[in-house]
Amino acid sequence: MAQMNLLQAINNALITAMRADNKVLVLGEDVGHFGGVFRATSHLQEEFGRERCFNTPLVEQGIIGFANGLAAQGCKPVAEIQFGDYIFPAFDQIINETAKFRYRSGGQFDCGGLTIRTPYGGGIAGGHYHSQSPEAFFAHIPGIKVVIPRNPYQAKGLLLSAIREPDPVIFFEPKRLYRAAVGDVPESDYELPLGHADIVQTGSDITLVAWGAQVEIIQEAAQRALGDGISCEVIDLQSILPWDIATVSTSVVKTGRLLINHEAPLTAGFAAEVAAEIQSQCFLSLEAPIMRVCGLDTPYPLVHEKEYMPDALKTYEAIIATMNY
16 A cells, blocks of 8 residues: 555556556647646656657647547557546547447447546636536447546546446546545555445435545535434445446435535536436435535636535535425
């Protein structure tokens, strides 16, 4: 074991994957000697050379187009999009090529070796072009997987699984945790399964669901609620495509209540999909309407970032309202 922050765990996962398989390549803007804007790819070019860790032009559509070609030819590219907000120019390549290549070729070709890494979310005073949470856009697309870690241990294990996954994966990294989240991480090679939720804390009165940095928020809200005698079950989805319906529904059948928290805007956020599916599966077990605590339906604000965030206090108040319904 070694103490790592989330950035170091990601860097360690990349080194581990590249040492184990010479088909693993890293590409993106400034990922070479500079190590990326957050330094997640530090020292990779020094160890593996320019052939396996190289800079690209500042063209996101080109980054993913090139990565698609590499993946289709048997390589395992890990493409970095510098900020999640900048993934939209590459939307066409991801949706119409990455996700559909296997389907349209009848299984003869695929981009299954492709992993797209990108930091997402707010909390760093980055304003509206450096703080968005676009995960729900990609959860709508068959053919890719969407994975979001919450801490260094999850980050390394999930990223290694994503790189070795036979389907393309978008790996969203909560950037406000890059240096804030620190924990014990095995220095050895290990994988965590994709598509499985993690029950962070068991409880009996209400189920709280989140992913990424918001898991810490619902844990804090659960601790506040405990002072009122409310026992919260806390679940980290970890993957939102596919998401672990069975774990969440089993929990809701037990508790009778569900609250979902995410940083993205409320309307058409992924909480809506979770709420719809759980309502369908657990309708007779629900004691109150499903609650969503999310970002606002506005562009991400700079000055009013704290007001925008679905923080622990908003979550706690929603827990109380649900329990008193």
